Amino acid sequence: MSLLKKLASQTAVYGLSSVLGRTLNYLLVPLYTSVFAPGEYGIVTELYAYVAFLNIFYIYGLETAYFRFASKSNGQNAFNIAFTSILISSFFFSGGIFLCSGEIAAILNYPQQGNFIRWLALILAIDAIVAIPFAKLRQDGKAFVFATFKLSNISLNIGLNLFFLVFCPWFLADKSEHFLVSIYNAELGVGYVFLSNLIANAVYLIFFIPTWVKTRLTIHLKEWKSMMQYAWPILIIGFAGVTNEMLSRALLKYRLPEDFYQGYDNLEILGIFGACYKLSIFMTLAVQAFRYAFEPFFFARASDKDSLELFSKIMTWFVIFTSFSWLAVTVSLPYIGPIFLRQTSYLQALDAVPFLLGGGMFLGIFYNLSLWYKLTDKTRYGAVITTIGAIITFFLNWTLIPVFGYMGSAFATFSSYLTMVVISFFWGRKHYPVPYNVPKILFYIGLAGIGIVSLNQLQESIVGAILIVLIFLTLALLLERRAFISPRATENNR
Numbered sequence: 001m002s003l004l005k006k007l008a009s010q011t012a013v014y015g016l017s018s019v020l021g022r023t024l025n026y027l028l029v030p031l032y033t034s035v036f037a038p039g040e041y042g043i044v045t046e047l048y049a050y051v052a053f054l055n056i057f058y059i060y061g062l063e064t065a066y067f068r069f070a071s072k073s074n075g076q077n078a079f080n081i082a083f084t085s086i087l088i089s090s091f092f093f094s095g096g097i098f099l100c101s102g103e104i105a106a107i108l109n110y111p112q113q114g115n116f117i118r119w120l121a122l123i124l125a126i127d128a129i130v131a132i133p134f135a136k137l138r139q140d141g142k143a144f145v146f147a148t149f150k151l152s153n154i155s156l157n158i159g160l161n162l163f164f165l166v167f168c169p170w171f172l173a174d175k176s177e178h179f180l181v182s183i184y185n186a187e188l189g190v191g192y193v194f195l196s197n198l199i200a201n202a203v204y205l206i207f208f209i210p211t212w213v214k215t216r217l218t219i220h221l222k223e224w225k226s227m228m229q230y231a232w233p234i235l236i237i238g239f240a241g242v243t244n245e246m247l248s249r250a251l252l253k254y255r256l257p258e259d260f261y262q263g264y265d266n267l268e269i270l271g272i273f274g275a276c277y278k279l280s281i282f283m284t285l286a287v288q289a290f291r292y293a294f295e296p297f298f299f300a301r302a303s304d305k306d307s308l309e310l311f312s313k314i315m316t317w318f319v320i321f322t323s324f325s326w327l328a329v330t331v332s333l334p335y336i337g338p339i340f341l342r343q344t345s346y347l348q349a350l351d352a353v354p355f356l357l358g359g360g361m362f363l364g365i366f367y368n369l370s371l372w373y374k375l376t377d378k379t380r381y382g383a384v385i386t387t388i389g390a391i392i393t394f395f396l397n398w399t400l401i402p403v404f405g406y407m408g409s410a411f412a413t414f415s416s417y418l419t420m421v422v423i424s425f426f427w428g429r430k431h432y433p434v435p436y437n438v439p440k441i442l443f444y445i446g447l448a449g450i451g452i453v454s455l456n457q458l459q460e461s462i463v464g465a466i467l468i469v470l471i472f473l474t475l476a477l478l479l480e481r482r483a484f485i486s487p488r489a490t491e492n493n494r
Contacts, residue, residue, distance in 0.1 A: 028161055029278055029340050032193070035165050038264070038271035038345060040190050043110065045274030046253065047194070049246040051120055056242050058090055058128035061234025063135045064374065065227045070139055071299045076214075081224050083132045084217045090125040097121035119194045126201040133211045139296050149207050153200050160196035233379035240386030244363075244393045244416045248401075248409030249274055251394075255401040264345075273406040275341055276349035282329045283360035286322055291367050298371045311434045315368050319441045320476055322361040323448040327472055330354045330452050331465035352410035354452055359410075361445075362417035369424040372432035381427055389420040440479070447472055 032041055062082040069078040097104065101117035110116065137146040168184040175181070188195075253270045261269050294314070301307050329336075330353070337350050366385075373382045393416040400408025428434065451468040 028158060029275060031161065031165060033275055033341055033343050033346050036190060036271075038268035038343075040271070041275065042253070042267040042269075042271035043113075043116075043190050044193050045249055045270055046108070047116065047120060049249040051124060052242045052246045053239070054093075054124050055127060056235065056238035058093060058124055059086060059131050059238070060089070061231030061238065061379075062086060062227065063131050064234045065231035066132055066135050067139060067296055067299050068230055068374070068377075069223075069227055070136075071296075075136075075139065077220070077223070078227070079132060079136055080216050080218050081220060081227060083129075083215055084219050085224060085227075086128050086132060087217070090128045094121040094125040097124075113191070116191055116194050119191075119198045123194070123198050123201055126198075126204060130204045130208060133208045136211070141296075149204065152207070153204060156203060157196050157200035160199055161193065164192035164196060230377065230379060233381075233383035236383035237379070237386045240383070240390035241363075243390040244359075244386075244413060244420075247390075247393050248397050248406075248412060249277070251397045252401060252406060252409055255398060256405060257402055260402075260405055261348075268345075269406065272346050273349050273352065273409065275346045276337075276353055276406075277356060279329075279333065279337065279340065279350075279353045280356035280360055283322065283325055283357045283364075286325055287360055287364035287367065290318060290364060294367070298375065302371075302375045308434050311371060312436050315365075315434070316437050316440060318364065318368055319444050320480070322364055323444040324472055324476070326354075326357050326361050327448040327451045328469055329357055331455055331469060349406055352406050355407075355410035355414040358449075359413040359417045362414070362421050366417060366420050366424055369421065369428055372424075372428035372434070376432055378431060381431070382424075385420050385423050385427070388423065389416040392416045392419055444476070447475065 032044070036044075062085060066078050066082045098118050098121045101121065102114040104117050105111055105114045134146060134149070137143075137149075164184065168180060169186065172178060172180055172184060249270060252273060253266045256266045256269060258266065264272070298307075298311065301310065304310070333350055333353055337347055337353075341347055370382055373379055393412050396412035396415060397409055400412060402408075404411070425436075451472060454468060455465060
């Protein structure tokens with residue numbers, strides 16, 4: 001099996017688990033948008049936006065540092081140091097949040113919901129504690145085990161959501177003495193979203209019992225400092241990255257003028273935009289699956305004779321796939337939107353989704369480009385690039401939300417990731433020059449973009465949408481026919 005096929009197969013496994021998992025998980029969106037009013041769903045959107053920020057602080061770059069140091073020296077020693085560090089810090093971080101939960105809830109204008117904050121503190125701690133064990137599964141090439149654990153967690157989370165939000169209200173509607181009455185509280189409402197997540201995540205601790213048995217809690221100060229020197233720019237990269245992804249949802253509630261959308265308050269609009277944002281998950285899945293496979297892959301293959309050519313081919317195929325995904329999902333939005341978003345009020349933000357999908361594509365390209373600063377141990381450059389992206393995200397959200405509403409947020413996401421790609425490409429040429437096929441990459445991105453713009457001119461015609469997709473596929477097959485006719489053209493020396 002060629003290296004490209006090996007990467008593709010591992011990406012497929014991660015992708016299949018991600019697609020199945022996220023698809024199953026996404027079935028919760030129709031449930032939430034049926035059960036909760038936009039204002040209630042806005043609570044879920046806002047709190048999970050903060051969780052995304054805090055996840056970065058809890059792991060502080062040690063996941064990527066583990067890959068780097070495990071590939072250079074004793075993998076188990078790197079695992080022990082990274083895991084011990086995160087275990088200790090998670091105890092203090094979540095302990096602080098737990099003790100201040102009431103005050104935090106009051107600051108966020110949820111004064112009676114301190115229990116939500118406490119549950120999220122535990123969720124954050126568990127997510128951080130299992131991050132390095134999951135990274136080890138990727139490092140060891142155990143994609144199927146990784147996928148099994150993730151799918152089990154998601155399935156349990158879905159089951160608990162259905163139990164608390166559907167079964168219990170239905171079953172207990174005319175029963176007052178059933179034992180379920182003692183464990184179900186109808187007034188908890190959206191709290192069951194967080195509680196289900198917590199219970200499902202706790203099962204991870206059981207899954208990794210064999211890992212815990214082999215782990216030795218230790219901090220070798222010299223090695224830990226070396227890992228932290230590599231990791232701290234990754235922390236900034238992660239923080240800036242989640243800023244690009246989540247800041248719009250954090251600012252929309254506060255920067256949107258009252259009555260900007262007639263008949264809706266700001267929290268309701270946040271819930272509507274948050275639900276539509278989830279439709280960009282189709283691009284997120286592809287990028288996430290690729291990243292899971294590609295990060296340990298390029299660390300392992302960097303010293304190969306033809307690695308630069310291999311990385312170039314990977315980029316081209318990645319762009320072809322994500323450009324097509326951007327186009328295909330966009331033309332399908334008028335038909336898949338009502339399937340997932342069960343109330344008509346949620347559909348009004350669908351126009352923002354193409355920008356979010358395009359932003360996700362550029363984020364994936366940025367992950368592809370990031371190998372240059374990770375392989376040269378110049379992660380500080382990555383920190384600078386993502387910080388620039390975060391500044392652009394903040395500035396555009398701050399200035400555009402009062403004028404364009406959630407469309408301003410969507411445009412900010414697209415612009416930020418595009419800028420990061422351009423900067424990373426030109427800096428990477430100086431430090432680690434990979435011979436990317438730039439004309440072909442720009443052609444596919446431009447072809448998808450033109451197709452999306454043309455779709456608006458065709459007023460969402462089904463025939464026109466199919467024609468645009470077929471044109472893209474036909475041109476791609478013609479340009480890449482050599483790769484299909486001669487598999488040797490896509491192979492690399494082992």
